[in-house]
Amino acid sequence: MCEQSIEADTGFKQKYWLRSYWPFVIPALVVVLGVIIFPWLFTIWMSLNEWKVGSPTVFVGLANYLRLPNDPRFIEATWHTIAYTFLSVLLPLVLGTFAAVVFHQKFPLRGFLRGLFIMPMMATPVAIALVWTMMFNPQLGVLNYLLSLVGLPAQLWVFHPGTVIPSLVMVETWQWTPLVMLIVLGGLAAIPAEPYESARIDGASFWQMFRYITLPLITPFLFIAAMIRMIDAVKSFDIIFAITQGGPGTASETINLYLYSVAFVYYDIGYGSAIALVFFVLIVVLAAILLYLRQRMHWSEAGANA
Amino acid sequence: MSPRRILGKIALAFSVVIIVSPAILFFVWMVSLSIKPEVDNASYPPILIPDRLAWKNYAAVLTSNHFVTYFFNSLIVTGTATLFALAVGVPAGYGIARMRAHKSAIVILIARITPGLSYLIPLFLAFQWIGLLGTLWPQIIIHLVVTVPIVIWIMIGYFETTPMELEEAAIIDGATRWQVFRYVALPIARPGIAVAMILAVIFSWNNFVFGIVLASRETRTLPVAVYNMISFDQLSWGPLAAAALLVTFPVLLLTVFSQRQIVAGLTAGAVKGG
Numbered sequence: 001m002c003e004q005s006i007e008a009d010t011g012f013k014q015k016y017w018l019r020s021y022w023p024f025v026i027p028a029l030v031v032v033l034g035v036i037i038f039p040w041l042f043t044i045w046m047s048l049n050e051w052k053v054g055s056p057t058v059f060v061g062l063a064n065y066l067r068l069p070n071d072p073r074f075i076e077a078t079w080h081t082i083a084y085t086f087l088s089v090l091l092p093l094v095l096g097t098f099a100a101v102v103f104h105q106k107f108p109l110r111g112f113l114r115g116l117f118i119m120p121m122m123a124t125p126v127a128i129a130l131v132w133t134m135m136f137n138p139q140l141g142v143l144n145y146l147l148s149l150v151g152l153p154a155q156l157w158v159f160h161p162g163t164v165i166p167s168l169v170m171v172e173t174w175q176w177t178p179l180v181m182l183i184v185l186g187g188l189a190a191i192p193a194e195p196y197e198s199a200r201i202d203g204a205s206f207w208q209m210f211r212y213i214t215l216p217l218i219t220p221f222l223f224i225a226a227m228i229r230m231i232d233a234v235k236s237f238d239i240i241f242a243i244t245q246g247g248p249g250t251a252s253e254t255i256n257l258y259l260y261s262v263a264f265v266y267y268d269i270g271y272g273s274a275i276a277l278v279f280f281v282l283i284v285v286l287a288a289i290l291l292y293l294r295q296r297m298h299w300s301e302a303g304a305n306a
Numbered sequence: 307m308s309p310r311r312i313l314g315k316i317a318l319a320f321s322v323v324i325i326v327s328p329a330i331l332f333f334v335w336m337v338s339l340s341i342k343p344e345v346d347n348a349s350y351p352p353i354l355i356p357d358r359l360a361w362k363n364y365a366a367v368l369t370s371n372h373f374v375t376y377f378f379n380s381l382i383v384t385g386t387a388t389l390f391a392l393a394v395g396v397p398a399g400y401g402i403a404r405m406r407a408h409k410s411a412i413v414i415l416i417a418r419i420t421p422g423l424s425y426l427i428p429l430f431l432a433f434q435w436i437g438l439l440g441t442l443w444p445q446i447i448i449h450l451v452v453t454v455p456i457v458i459w460i461m462i463g464y465f466e467t468t469p470m471e472l473e474e475a476a477i478i479d480g481a482t483r484w485q486v487f488r489y490v491a492l493p494i495a496r497p498g499i500a501v502a503m504i505l506a507v508i509f510s511w512n513n514f515v516f517g518i519v520l521a522s523r524e525t526r527t528l529p530v531a532v533y534n535m536i537s538f539d540q541l542s543w544g545p546l547a548a549a550a551l552l553v554t555f556p557v558l559l560l561t562v563f564s565q566r567q568i569v570a571g572l573t574a575g576a577v578k579g580g
Contacts, residue, residue, distance in 0.1 A: 020483050021483070027398070029398070035447065039424065103325075113326050115565045117326050118565070122512075130532060130549075145350070174328055185573075237422070237514075238515065241515075242514070256423060259424075280424065
């Protein structure tokens with residue numbers, strides 16, 4: 001509203017004013033066209049062709065897309081991706097919220113400890129993956145030793161089809177809980193002190209305060225965190241590729257890893273491009289579902305209050 | 307102090323330990339693996355602190371496998387991609403913020419959502435046609451996919467919060483648009499530029515997926531070099547852990563010393579490429 005009134009005041013001048021900022025944007029525009037827009041358009045074109053390295057290119061229309069529903073490996077990879085993403089959003093969200101509540105309190109060395117806590121997400125994923133691979137080792141790995149200390153049986157971790165996805169999710173959770181923590185911490189900082197003070201006078205417990213004051217107020221931040229986490233988890237590549245390469249067999253092969261194999265191991269560029277596009281659409285759909293849930297919750301909250 | 311408050315303090319201390327220990331224990335174990343001789347790394351139950359330290363693990367990494375070459379490759383790729391991103395991204399963030407062209411941020415969002423591999427297929431073919439494969443250029447160019455959106459996104463946010471009064475005053479005094487940017491807006495935006503630069507450096511340095519496709523034997527960056535070590539010297543854990551630590555050490559150092567900027571940048575937009 002404020003912007004509109006300014007525009008109305010100085011309509012002509014405003015136009016000149018705006019246009020004169022274009023030179024600042026043009027270099028970046030060229031770069032974005034080159035490395036983001038061009039690859040996208042080119043990918044759409046390639047996905048409509050039978051395009052293999054070393055053989056002539058043939059226009060095949062939607063044939064690459066029609067291959068997808070009949071490709072068992074793609075279907076399986078889709079389920080792996082959904083399972084992996086669901087767990088990799090849920091666990092960091094729960095743990096990250098807990099960590100944020102803790103880091104919101106005052107205690108000695110808080111800044112330093114927060115620095116240590118965010119190190120996993122900044123560290124080079126491949127280097128991290130390498131050390132986790134050693135820790136997962138069923139014979140010599142430190143994880144099985146830790147399990148034996150508390151009397152639990154040894155696990156095969158990433159070397160067994162049944163436990164590989166949970167094990168990888170554990171690494172992902174370890175790595176990305178800090179990001180959720182930072183986002184939620186930002187939300188906590190924005191909550192005023194008054195509701196807590198009156199709740200304390202009324203004798204509310206810590207849990208009650210969290211459940212009825214903190215949680216509703218940080219919900220928008222939880223959604224942002226869930227959204228970011230979802231986008232990253234779906235695309236997760238480095239950790240999975242470096243630890244299992246999609247194995248054992250194809251037990252941890254997500255769409256992103258399958259895409260890599262199709263495009264850069266089998267060099268089936270056309271089909272790979274089709275997978276890349278469907279994959280992008282899947283991410284957008286998942287993001288839309290999250291937005292829809294947010295909207296619904298918003299409405300039901302408003303309804304409950306009215 | 308009431309018993310309830312003491313109990314609360316103990317619960318808090320306990321929670322802090324629970325939360326921070328996975329990160330601490332992991333890095334402690336990483337260091338331990340990297341300084342233990344082969345015998346200790348292969349022993350069960352595992353040994354945390356060995357009797358004698360095996361610094362030769364580090365010597366082995368630094369002298370073999372072209373590690374120094376790969377280090378400089380990483381430095382060149384990350385350095386060039388970051389500097390170039392700052393050169394085009396800072397003015398762009400300024401222009402977008404001043405034109406209030408918020409819809410253009412959609413492109414940044416698309417870049418954020420797109421899996422890194424989707425860029426690789428078309429750009430790989432393009433590099434092949436131009437004949438750039440085998441040099442560092444393909445990696446420098448494709449790392450712009452990571453660095454440019456981070457810089458633009460953070461700078462839009464930053465320039466929106468800087469006050470307009472000074473810039474307006476400078477224009478009334480007869481300064482050109484460029485002079486206003488160069489002498490008024492840019493100096494104020496220095497903290498924002500630092501945030502953008504640190505995040506761009508970290509995410510470019512850490513990038514792995516572009517390298518495995520585009521790097522040849524001589525043009526590997528450090529993450530790719532480390533990954534290749536897994537496949538070849540799988541049996542000796544000491545040097546592997548030492549290499550892993552050396553690769554990620556610069557980033558961890560940056561994290562410790564610029565924690566505030568990283569937190570500010572990540573909570574502002576959380577733009578990560580790749």
